Amino acid sequence: MASVRNDLCDQPLVDIAGRIRRRDMSSTEVTESVLSRIEALDNRLNAFITVTAEHARRQASEADREIRNGGYRGPLHGMPISVKDLFATTGIRTTGGSRILRDWIPDVDATVVSRLRQAGAILVGKTNMYEFAYGAVHPDVGPAKNPWDPTRSTGGSSSGSAAAVAAGMGFASVGSDTGGSIRIPAAFCGIVGLKPTYGRVSRYGAIPLSWSCDHMGPMTRTVADCAAMLQGIAGFDPLDSTSSELPVGDYLANLESDAAGLRIGIAESYLYGAIVPSALPFIKSGIKHFEQMGASIRMIEPPSPSEIVPLLLTIMSAEAAAYHLPSLRDKPEEYSEAVRERLELGALTPATTYIQAQRLRKQVVEQMSNAMSSVDILLMPTSPMTAPYIQGDLSTSGDADPDMLAARINYTGPFDLTGFPAITVPCGFTPSGLPVGLQLVAKPYQERLLLSAARAYERTTNWHQRLPSAVIVE
Amino acid sequence: MNDPNDKSKCEENASSAIPPDAVQSLARMAGIELSGERVKALMPQIAAYLAIIHVVDEMNAQSVEPALEFHLGPKKESIDG
Numbered sequence: 278m279a280s281v282r283n284d285l286c287d288q289p290l291v292d293i294a295g296r297i298r299r300r301d302m303s304s305t306e307v308t309e310s311v312l313s314r315i316e317a318l319d320n321r322l323n324a325f326i327t328v329t330a331e332h333a334r335r336q337a338s339e340a341d342r343e344i345r346n347g348g349y350r351g352p353l354h355g356m357p358i359s360v361k362d363l364f365a366t367t368g369i370r371t372t373g374g375s376r377i378l379r380d381w382i383p384d385v386d387a388t389v390v391s392r393l394r395q396a397g398a399i400l401v402g403k404t405n406m407y408e409f410a411y412g413a414v415h416p417d418v419g420p421a422k423n424p425w426d427p428t429r430s431t432g433g434s435s436s437g438s439a440a441a442v443a444a445g446m447g448f449a450s451v452g453s454d455t456g457g458s459i460r461i462p463a464a465f466c467g468i469v470g471l472k473p474t475y476g477r478v479s480r481y482g483a484i485p486l487s488w489s490c491d492h493m494g495p496m497t498r499t500v501a502d503c504a505a506m507l508q509g510i511a512g513f514d515p516l517d518s519t520s521s522e523l524p525v526g527d528y529l530a531n532l533e534s535d536a537a538g539l540r541i542g543i544a545e546s547y548l549y550g551a552i553v554p555s556a557l558p559f560i561k562s563g564i565k566h567f568e569q570m571g572a573s574i575r576m577i578e579p580p581s582p583s584e585i586v587p588l589l590l591t592i593m594s595a596e597a598a599a600y601h602l603p604s605l606r607d608k609p610e611e612y613s614e615a616v617r618e619r620l621e622l623g624a625l626t627p628a629t630t631y632i633q634a635q636r637l638r639k640q641v642v643e644q645m646s647n648a649m650s651s652v653d654i655l656l657m658p659t660s661p662m663t664a665p666y667i668q669g670d671l672s673t674s675g676d677a678d679p680d681m682l683a684a685r686i687n688y689t690g691p692f693d694l695t696g697f698p699a700i701t702v703p704c705g706f707t708p709s710g711l712p713v714g715l716q717l718v719a720k721p722y723q724e725r726l727l728l729s730a731a732r733a734y735e736r737t738t739n740w741h742q743r744l745p746s747a748v749i750v751e
Numbered sequence: 752m753n754d755p756n757d758k759s760k761c762e763e764n765a766s767s768a769i770p771p772d773a774v775q776s777l778a779r780m781a782g783i784e785l786s787g788e789r790v791k792a793l794m795p796q797i798a799a800y801l802a803i804i805h806v807v808d809e810m811n812a813q814s815v816e817p818a819l820e821f822h823l824g825p826k827k828e829s830i831d832g
Contacts, residue, residue: 584810587803587804587806587807588807590800590803590804591803591804591807594800594804598781602781602782602783605783606782606783609783618793618796621778621783621785621793622793622796622797622800624778624781624783625774625777625778625781625797625800625801626804627804629808630804630807630808633807633808633810633812634804634807636812636815636816637807637810637812637815639815639816640812640815677796678796678799679796679799679800679803680799680803683803
């Protein structure tokens with residue numbers, strides 16, 4: 278159903294931030310609206326594991342006081358947002374979507390969280406997620422529901438973040454992405470999701486799935502909101518040994534550049550793999566759209582998903598098993614069946630195979646860089662499928678089938694292995710009303726270019742203005 | 752390299768290459784106890800997983816240096832600053 282966003286909760290973050298800055302509106306007013314939206318919708322969508330209403334009210338009141346006294350900090354100041362429940366939050370329960378950590382109250386903030394606090398953002402809650410971000414929902418927690426059709430999955434693992442943002446339960450969220458866990462749920466829920474370059478956003482204080490493949494990034498309703506969020510969380514962190522010292526760009530500057538002259542690469546192996554027929558026309562239409570905006574389109578030959586995904590699965594499985602080994606030995610029954618199976622499989626990975634995969638990873642990065650040397654952006658679908666029904670889905674069925682997991686991350690996984698930045702933007706809706714995501718990939722640390730290309734597409738389309746059915750029936 | 756289209760052959764090779772009691776021994780090496788019944792239930796997933804990772808073992812990585820690097824302290828400064 279086509280509908281234009283008009284409620285305060287459904288407006289872009291940067292628009293409401295402007296009103297807070299001008300003091301047309303208070304953070305308390307905005308926060309109360311969002312908390313009311315959560316109260317109205319979350320019993321149906323299960324997007325939150327913990328709602329921090331009183332904490333948010335205190336933060337909002339403090340933000341209002343600061344802003345009144347001339348202490349406006351920037352576009353996140355006073356804005357209600359959420360974070361995936363794998364980011365450690367001082368004094369606030371952090372479960373990782375699991376039974377194992379159901380009562381963990383950290384005494385430290387993840388760097389992402391402390392940066393959001395420094396930017397003045399208001400934390401309204403910790404969002405639902407697949408158990409330890411590993412492909413399946415723990416039955417204690419239950420699945421988040423897709424706001425476009427609550428019988429459908431949100432995808433994952435940042436499932437609650439995508440549902441919350443799509444349904445106006447916060448202006449943005451931060452997720453994590455190891456095989457596609459920001460971009461897939463963002464695509465299934467019709468929002469924007471950015472996986473930054475590896476090293477651009479600190480991993481410190483986020484429960485790891487796979488140290489060398491984990492990326493943290495924003496999930497928002499618009500590209501400008503995504504830029505504002507990335508600005509707030511990006512940058513060197515001495516607490517993360519893989520954090521980059523490269524200076525952070527101004528992501529909101531030049532966001533309105535047009536796409537004329539942009540060199541867009543497309544690749545056979547990333548276009549026609551296994552994508553569902555109902556989604557492919559929207560991807561083709563996206564290519565045409567960039568061409569009409571003055572971009573040039575050329576075929577390139579990056580290493581294919583079938584070469585890359587086995588490397589990613591090897592590394593991810595072995596690293597996840599290594600991290601979880603103590604709990605896997607002592608209390609395996611506390612994991613969901615599918616996650617336990619995946620961890621047990623990972624523990625069987627030979628060390629030599631893991632090392633081979635890391636060696637080959639270097640080779641793949643070089644091949645990807647060479648393939649992209651003649652283009653600015655690589656364009657492809659975000660997912661081979663649209664949101665599946667929750668019942669019987671891989672995330673709820675208890676099935677740990679590695680082949681099915683590999684198929685799900687066909688288009689997203691390659692950029693977790695290579696660390697290249699990638700963004701998904703909504704590019705259409707199937708006849709059954711399900712969102713389709715268009716993925717753009719750039720070279721390392723070119724988030725500014727990536728955001729401006731995504732914004733050029735968004736500016737000339739209206740997919741991002743549609744309102745999910747869960748919100749319309751509110 | 753395995754033909755990715757011949758999944759059943761890959762799985763067959765993988766499962767025949769690793770008998771259930773070897774799986775139990777491998778798991779024990781990692782400190783995990785898997786009952787015979789559990790190993791039996793896991794065998795299809797193990798076969799599928801091993802088929803995937805065997806692809807890695809068969810890729811050519813001859814000219815690649817180890818990707819895991821070990822560093823002591825800052826890379827940009829000399830020892831005496």
